[in-house]
Amino acid sequence: MSAAEEVRYGDDGWVAVRRHGGHVAELVLDRPRAMNAVSTAMAGSLAEACAALAADPTARAVVVTSTHERAFCVGADLKERNSFTDDDLRRQRPHTRAAYTGVLELPMPTVAAVHGFALGGGFEIALSCDLIVADRTAVVGLPEVSVGVIPGGGGTQLLPRRVGAARAAELVFTARRVPAGEAAGLGLVDTLVDEGRDREEALALAGRIAANSPVGLRAAKRAMRLGHGTDLRAGLEIEEAAWRTVAFSGDRAEGVAAFAEKRTPDWPGV
DSSP, rough: OOOOOOEETTTTEEEEEETTTTTTEEEEOOOGTTTBBBBBHHHHHHHHHHHHHHTOOOOOOEEEEOOOSEEEEEOOHHHHHHHHHHHHHHHHHHHHHHHHHHHTTSSSEEEEEEEEEEEEEHHHHHHHHEEEEEEEEEEEEEEEEGGTTTOTHHHHHHHHHHHHHHHHHHHHHHOEEHHHHHHHHHHHSSSEEETTTTTEEEHHHHHHHHSHHHHHHHHHHHHHHHTTOOOOOHHHHHHHHHHHHTTSSHHHHHEEEEEEEEOOOOOOOO
């Protein structure tokens, strides 16, 4: 895929992938009439796009963005859900779960670019990323208990890992919406930028990430994800296994050679 190419996924094309500079991929949520509410069809599109990215060895970093001016993603499509029978909801569940898991399990570093509303499943998409850049219009939250469900896109597990158990409990149990400034203070987002600059700053961050070894980046992400929550000894064993995947790689040889020769590495990616 060239830098100018855009590939759309699903019959409705509500998720797109764009390339920037060869190694940064932009995963675009593009269902503007519904503020990117995640319907069954959009969930399928997101899962399909993530599967394609996961299989692409040239993608070193991914930025998740939104084309809607006032929202990153408002979560589940409640209008669609309102028409569902219990059996419909059961049939939908594997599709929505695959969408959120698809983002979470991307093997390369991921950055969410958030503005406007990122609520429920929308915030869970952002939480599934490694880093969150938000502008000052951002409003985040997990309001699911206010409509009789729970955060089911990973929120009950990802939020405590990000801000701690007690803070996550307060946010989930109150279902409150958190404005950008407070969200940055609580660690719900990592970087706060001026209005309208979330995408630009997230792409710049991804570019800095993508300058590094793709083998190293994926191994480091795997070690951090698998090691989180384990005891120290188990975590160090996970790190050791990840180290062995990079220590004898072409990227390691190229990185050392480039350092010695005072030049920019040309990563083979193996």
